[in-house]
Amino acid sequence: MKKVRKKKRNPAWIYIAPWIAGFLIFQLYPLAASLFYSFTDYSIVKPAVFTGLDNYIELFTQDTEFIASFASTFKYVLIAVPLKMVFALLVAMLLAKGIKGINVFRTMYYLPSIMGGSVGIAIVWKALFMGNGGILNSILAVFGIEGVNWLGSPEYAIYTLILLTVWQFGATMVIFLAALQQVPGELYEVARVEGANKIQTFFKVTLPSISSIIQFNLIMVIISTFQDFTGPSIVTNGGPLESTYFVALKLYTDAFSYQKMGYACALSWVLFAVIIAITAIIFKTSKYWVHYSDGGDSFV
Secondary structure: OHHHHHHHHHHHHHHHHHHHHHHHHHHHHHHHHHHHHOOEEEEOOEEEEEOOOHHHHHHHHOOHHHHHHHHHHHHHHHHHHHHHHHHHHHHHHHHOOOOOOHHHHHHHHHHHHHHOOOHHHHHHHHHHHOOOOOHHHHHHHHOOOOOOOOOOOHHHHHHHHHHHHHOOOHHHHHHHHHHHOOOOHHHHHHHHHOOOOHHHHHHHHHHHHOHHHHHHHHHHHHHHHHOOOHHHHHHHOOOOOOOOOOHHHHHHHHHHHOOOHHHHHHHHHHHHHHHHHHHHHHHHHHHHHOOOHHHOOOOO
């Protein structure tokens, strides 16, 4: 009997072996190696030398770019994340209505999320917002409006990147759309019977009903925005005056341009700690604004 049971268990290990191998090789090992290298003076061309906390001390006491990059990144996140969430929810609510050709509209809104992170789209975005000869300024000139130096001005450059990431709200929108379609129709019926208008219904029924999905999307959007690299690298290259020199771009520059791989690993762990802290705050405060229908919460 023991041999039979053992034979029955073997196929299970065979099926999950590729996932286990992938997890160990491509996730766990890089994570552990990155943590180790963050305590070393290491570059790709020379062996690692253990230096203790020197990298972290240098980050917080000597590296002026570190504070500036985090400041610009936080500004980017604080503006881009709410806009992306709001636009995704609004479009999802529009698409949730039974309009004709709804599948075509869903595909159109989702396409930017597939292409938005690519180098090609970043190049197109740069051509769109270039100061001299840019597509947007050329359109403005037709109407006699003076062009704006979108990418050459610290005041405007960060907003071009914000528009780029907000434009990629398709994946977030699809998740919102699925959540909206699962809201029980009875809740809206009760709201109408009690005389609630559309605004009251939105805040008393719709938002509480999808609050758990809002929490999920919020965390995922925050993580992806903190790690945004393609836009700052291709569109602005961190400029002008390092106004868009975000943490992900600094991390890449330290690792591959300056060959300070250990230092970049330390920076990546600081970024990881910041994301974990923000995520923990969201989970800690979720009891005040995330509602579950099976938990006895009243939506109306």
